[in-house]
Amino acid sequence: MATILVVDDELGIRALLSEILSDEGHSVELAENAAQARAFREHTRPDLVLLDIWMPDVDGITLLKEWGATGQLTMPVIMMSGHGTIDTAVEATKFGAMAFLEKPITLQKLLRSVEQGLARQSPRPALPATQQVMLSSGGARELTVEHTLASPQTANHNAPLALGPQSEQVFVLDRPLREARDAFEKAYFEFHLAKENGSMTRVAEKTGLERTHLYRKLKQLGVDLSRNKRSGGN
16 A cells, blocks of 8 residues: 555564554564664655654654755655654754654554645645644543644535533644743643533542642633632632
8 A cells, every 4th residue: 555664763663563464464674773774764765654752772753854954855754753842843843743652652543643644745834824733641640642744635624513621722833932832831721621510629649739829820821710610618
């Protein structure tokens, strides 16, 4: 179906991704470092690249920048990392990555991201105004970061709003970093407040913040505490 280049210094990750993608009918090429990835890209244009960020010789974002500077970023690139942050994700998408997956990568998220990447078949040399990041919480203690790009074909501006705390939200990245971080933090705390029916005690426990600090943080972010506050207590 497609030729996918997997670049990761961990043998186990390369083997696992190769097995999964091969089972899906793709042709998988493997590289354990940036040098091998460069050599492959010199003579072949893969349909998609899965690129680890933290590698011992040259990190993935540096390699992504090189491909962009030399005109070789002609394929979708999905970044991977087990130590990713929202800042790292923003940087990756800024330099052309179409998505960011946090390890351990679930089968569903991997296949969905690969499918989306192959459907687009185009690089992202700059940060367009339509670029967004979707943050999906996998539970009270886990946060999985998955980056997608909204398109006119897939965006549904007339979709009804779901009720209750939403574990998936969309954040526009074409804005100053501080504003993007504040928007994420506000949505994060509003999610937990709604989930805990406005209980500051339980939200403090869930988020690991001291209650007074939590209250100051919510006021700073402009979170409407009365909206989620339960009747008869907190």
